[in-house]
Amino acid sequence: MPRLEIDINKIKHNAKILKELFAAKGISVTAVIKGVTGSSEIANAILECGITTIAVSLVQNIKKMKAFGVKANFLLTRLPTHSEVPDVVKYADISLNSEISTIKLLSEHAVKQGKRHKVVLMLELGDLREGILPEDLDAVIEQIIPLKGIELYGLGVNFACFGGIRPSEKSMTELSQTVDRIQGKYDIKLQMVSGGNSANYEWFLQQDKFGNINNLRIGEAILLGRETLSRNKIPHLYIDAFTLICEVIESKLKPSLPYGEICQNALGETPAFTDVGNINRVILGIGEQDVDTKAITPRINAKVIGASSDHLILHSKTHLEPGSEIKFDINYSALLRLSTSPYVKKVFI
Numbered sequence: 001m002p003r004l005e006i007d008i009n010k011i012k013h014n015a016k017i018l019k020e021l022f023a024a025k026g027i028s029v030t031a032v033i034k035g036v037t038g039s040s041e042i043a044n045a046i047l048e049c050g051i052t053t054i055a056v057s058l059v060q061n062i063k064k065m066k067a068f069g070v071k072a073n074f075l076l077t078r079l080p081t082h083s084e085v086p087d088v089v090k091y092a093d094i095s096l097n098s099e100i101s102t103i104k105l106l107s108e109h110a111v112k113q114g115k116r117h118k119v120v121l122m123l124e125l126g127d128l129r130e131g132i133l134p135e136d137l138d139a140v141i142e143q144i145i146p147l148k149g150i151e152l153y154g155l156g157v158n159f160a161c162f163g164g165i166r167p168s169e170k171s172m173t174e175l176s177q178t179v180d181r182i183q184g185k186y187d188i189k190l191q192m193v194s195g196g197n198s199a200n201y202e203w204f205l206q207q208d209k210f211g212n213i214n215n216l217r218i219g220e221a222i223l224l225g226r227e228t229l230s231r232n233k234i235p236h237l238y239i240d241a242f243t244l245i246c247e248v249i250e251s252k253l254k255p256s257l258p259y260g261e262i263c264q265n266a267l268g269e270t271p272a273f274t275d276v277g278n279i280n281r282v283i284l285g286i287g288e289q290d291v292d293t294k295a296i297t298p299r300i301n302a303k304v305i306g307a308s309s310d311h312l313i314l315h316s317k318t319h320l321e322p323g324s325e326i327k328f329d330i331n332y333s334a335l336l337r338l339s340t341s342p343y344v345k346k347v348f349i
């Protein structure tokens, strides 16, 4: 079985460094661990660093962590579907929202459950995933204020997730000024002003004033030690907390160029190859079903040349024996799929 080795101390180290870095400027870190399906072990390690809010995208994973005994403030990053609203109220302390119909439903269920659910409204500032357009914000807030089951807890923005848009000084200033304006106009206090995610790292380094921004929701930087605009390593963080280990199931000297008539492969692509003569072709027992094979890099002198649903093909400089194990570095999209797959064993070290 392929396995994912998880060095929990490295993740904890990353969380601690980032927490201290941001805290020095009055910015709290919400640790986003949707990349590891809300692993309770990882959540607990992060909580030991003094981070108090854990975020995931699926309410099932909050339920799972609570059943495991994880004690945290839980934030749901993905907008709730209407059908999951009862569970969101039951398990999540805070959810990100942009639709008034959903927020009204959250309020109804919160009242039923004898709770006030905290809502962070998402504001659209250009990345064009979730968010209320700035011109519509006041109307939404006016409908939220009378809702008995809702505490309007904050305002948030998100960048570099869908559109790949950089969080700029201009957009951060707009967020901060919007908070001033809303707090003044409605005489309310927004507790959480959440400026973004791991993509905000560079912006953070370049500023010394952050206005009202007092929170970032950080996932990839904690787990993989990188900022996410250019995937540069963040100083003093580990980028190798996760290691994928797979086993060689075939290893032969074979041509580099497939022969016969070229049609589509298993994934519907028509691949092109260059002829570099005979090479060490190594097949490993993992494929597209369990990992994004374009998002892994072997730690030996070898290159991934392709994959099908359950086979990964390497071009290795040296001969490798069947049964031997190969280690890989992984990036975020590989981590997502590996974490989610029941066919990949998770081993905490």
Ligand SMILES: *Cc1c(COP(=O)(O)O)cnc(C)c1O
Residues within 6 Å of the ligand: 032, 034, 077, 078, 096, 158, 161, 196, 197, 198, 199, 217, 218, 219, 220, 221, 228
């Ligand atoms: C995934 C997500 C995050 C975390 O993003 P990273 O790039 O992993 O830091 C933050 N906010 C929202 C809304 C998200 O969906």
